[in-house]
Amino acid sequence: AQKVTQAQTEISVVEKEDVTLDCVYETRDTTYYLFWYKQPPSGELVFLIRRNSFDEQNEISGRYSWNFQKSTSSFNFTITASQVVDSAVYFCALSNREGAQKLVFGQGTRLTINP
């Protein structure tokens, strides 16, 4: 069975601080994909990144960076110099190659950036 755990339910930081959102996953598949989505109050899930199981390179996109470590089954997300607009609920998700395009989501982390 597939499972995604986001142990941090809520995080609150002051603007310009760096913040890391943790994601730990479980899967028996050798080919799988990991995602991060942002959910603002409007409800729409906004795609941030997709990473496949064969690519352990870390990725940086502006103030966002992702650290994928298969050895610890983790796919953590760091926001550098956080801004108030980063406030949202963030979800980590897992999908395997076979079958339906089923995304298994974690419980989400509510991030609040205070001015």
Next chain:
Amino acid sequence: DAGVTQSPTHLIKTRGQHVTLRCSPISGHKSVSWYQQVLGQGPQFIFQYYEKEERGRGNFPDRFSARQFPNYSSELNVNALLLGDSALYLCASSLASWGTNYGYTFGSGTRLTVV
């Protein structure tokens, strides 16, 4: 181009009633998936349809059903509504059956309240 469109945006129903939710995918996208997001939790997979055929079903009772039309739009039907069906229902579209190569684009959802 329009994104994924869902209607209605909000809905209030009484226990025991039936509800139909609608989703229009991004133009050219042939795959539609439905997710249920209960307040405070991550989305849970309900169905995936590709080329009008059901390609996957999550762990939901038979009261939940869906279909996809020739124009690739989709309907999610829920019969005999229960209070526990109150949730945000999200639709996601993708270019192909296996969305991980192309990503999933989510709509803003339908907020269903059962009273």
